[in-house]
Amino acid sequence: MARTSAEVEQQLSRLEIETPSWGYGDSGTRFATFSQPGCPRDPFERIDDAAEVHRLTAAAPAVALHFPWDRVDDVAALRRHAESHGLRIGAVNPNLFQEPEYKLGSIANPDRAVRQRAVAHLVECVRIATELGSTAQSLWLADGVNYVGQDDLRDRRERILECLQEVYAELPPEQQLLLEYKPFEPAFYATDLADWGSALLFCQRLGERAAVLVDIGHHLHGANIEQIVAILAAEGRLGGFHFNGRRYADDDLIVGSVNPFELFAIFVELGTELPRLTIDQAHNVEAKVEAMTLSVVNVQEAYAKALLVDRDALAAAQADGDVLGAHELLLDAFRRDVRDLCGRVRVAAGGVADPVAALRESGYAERIARERGSVAAVSAGGNG
Numbered sequence: 211m212a213r214t215s216a217e218v219e220q221q222l223s224r225l226e227i228e229t230p231s232w233g234y235g236d237s238g239t240r241f242a243t244f245s246q247p248g249c250p251r252d253p254f255e256r257i258d259d260a261a262e263v264h265r266l267t268a269a270a271p272a273v274a275l276h277f278p279w280d281r282v283d284d285v286a287a288l289r290r291h292a293e294s295h296g297l298r299i300g301a302v303n304p305n306l307f308q309e310p311e312y313k314l315g316s317i318a319n320p321d322r323a324v325r326q327r328a329v330a331h332l333v334e335c336v337r338i339a340t341e342l343g344s345t346a347q348s349l350w351l352a353d354g355v356n357y358v359g360q361d362d363l364r365d366r367r368e369r370i371l372e373c374l375q376e377v378y379a380e381l382p383p384e385q386q387l388l389l390e391y392k393p394f395e396p397a398f399y400a401t402d403l404a405d406w407g408s409a410l411l412f413c414q415r416l417g418e419r420a421a422v423l424v425d426i427g428h429h430l431h432g433a434n435i436e437q438i439v440a441i442l443a444a445e446g447r448l449g450g451f452h453f454n455g456r457r458y459a460d461d462d463l464i465v466g467s468v469n470p471f472e473l474f475a476i477f478v479e480l481g482t483e484l485p486r487l488t489i490d491q492a493h494n495v496e497a498k499v500e501a502m503t504l505s506v507v508n509v510q511e512a513y514a515k516a517l518l519v520d521r522d523a524l525a526a527a528q529a530d531g532d533v534l535g536a537h538e539l540l541l542d543a544f545r546r547d548v549r550d551l552c553g554r555v556r557v558a559a560g561g562v563a564d565p566v567a568a569l570r571e572s573g574y575a576e577r578i579a580r581e582r583g584s585v586a587a588v589s590a591g592g593n594g
């Protein structure tokens with residue numbers, strides 16, 4: 211039987227999405243960064259923006275942080291600030307890509323001293339996460355090589371494994387180690403953690419609390435992300451998502467803006483066993499808080515539609531070999547208009563029916579622009 215509306219609403223009200231602190235700051239391409247008025251000036255203001263998204267959607271109670279970008283003298287104050295806004299700290303994201311000494315890699319670097327400093331940063335992030343009450347280290351490695359023969363691919367794997375083992379040994383029991391893969395960029399010939407398989411192999415070598423993080427934009431064209439989800443979930447190694455929209459590569463656009471059917475299919479695959487769901491977007495030209503709000507709404511709608519799938523009928527159609535009958539059950543759910551249903555869930559949880567409209571009416575963007583001012587010019591390319 212299909213779930214009733216009330217059952218769907220009940221399940222949907224448990225959906226929790228993390229928004230990324232870095233998604234509220236200015237970001238750009240390698241060509242330019244267009245600074246927006248009201249751009250948060252520090253981690254506290256980034257948390258304020260995350261709080262606004264949660265106030266409207268009632269589904270974004272956690273904020274993922276990035277170090278050193280979110281570094282402050284008093285880490286406990288950051289936690290208190292988040293909690294005073296009804297938020298908790300989500301995953302901690304160490305930075306292994308910005309130091310000039312990482313030119314040839316961080317934990318895959320041929321130079322042992324560089325690897326040791328990278329590990330020291332990772333261990334420091336474990337300590338920061340503990341202080342913040344965070345339950346995950348979320349690692350993305352920019353490590354890779356640009357040319358055939360540039361470095362020994364097997365040695366690089368060994369170096370990574372050794373370093374990750376050191377970090378894993380430092381993890382307190384409540385923290386997971388999430389490994390994010392990406393096929394290319396910034397390296398163009400061989401990325402050390404290029405796909406879900408490479409990430410999974412490392413996780414299996416590390417231990418039970420290591421799991422794979424799937425970023426929607428980190429796949430080659432035609433990749434079947436929902437099947438990757440099925441495999442990782444079946445292996446107990448699906449650590450979570452970085453949600454965003456992509457058409458070409460790591461575009462980091464609004465979730466569901468390019469391929470809402472894929473997002474829906476991912477939620478169908480997940481069922482009600484949801485892993486950590488984080489948004490990872492870089493807003494270059496769109497209004498940031500609004501973009502993040504719309505992403506949360508799009509995720510809610512995709513999940514609501516997936517919850518409407520008649521699972522019993524689907525299982526029966528699949529068992530009968532009813533190819534299009536099964537497919538049509540998914541289409542039926544995908545075509546449902548769930549906007550009112552999602553609005554009711556948000557209102558019941560203390561949010562609003564139409565978050566994007568409410569955000570515009572509230573004048574939040576104008577207020578932060580007034581209070582925080584603006585960095586007028588176009589600056590050199592920032593990080594996405």
Ligand code: AOS
Pocket residue numbers: 232276303350390392425452460490594
């Ligand atoms: C990079 O492409 C990734 O998606 C990472 O998740 C990255 O760490 C994130 O954008 C924050 O820097």
Ligand code: ZN
Pocket residue numbers: 254257258291295
């Ligand atoms: Zn605040």
Ligand code: ZN
Pocket residue numbers: 350390425452490
């Ligand atoms: Zn990501």
Ligand code: ZN
Pocket residue numbers: 425427428460490
């Ligand atoms: Zn990315």
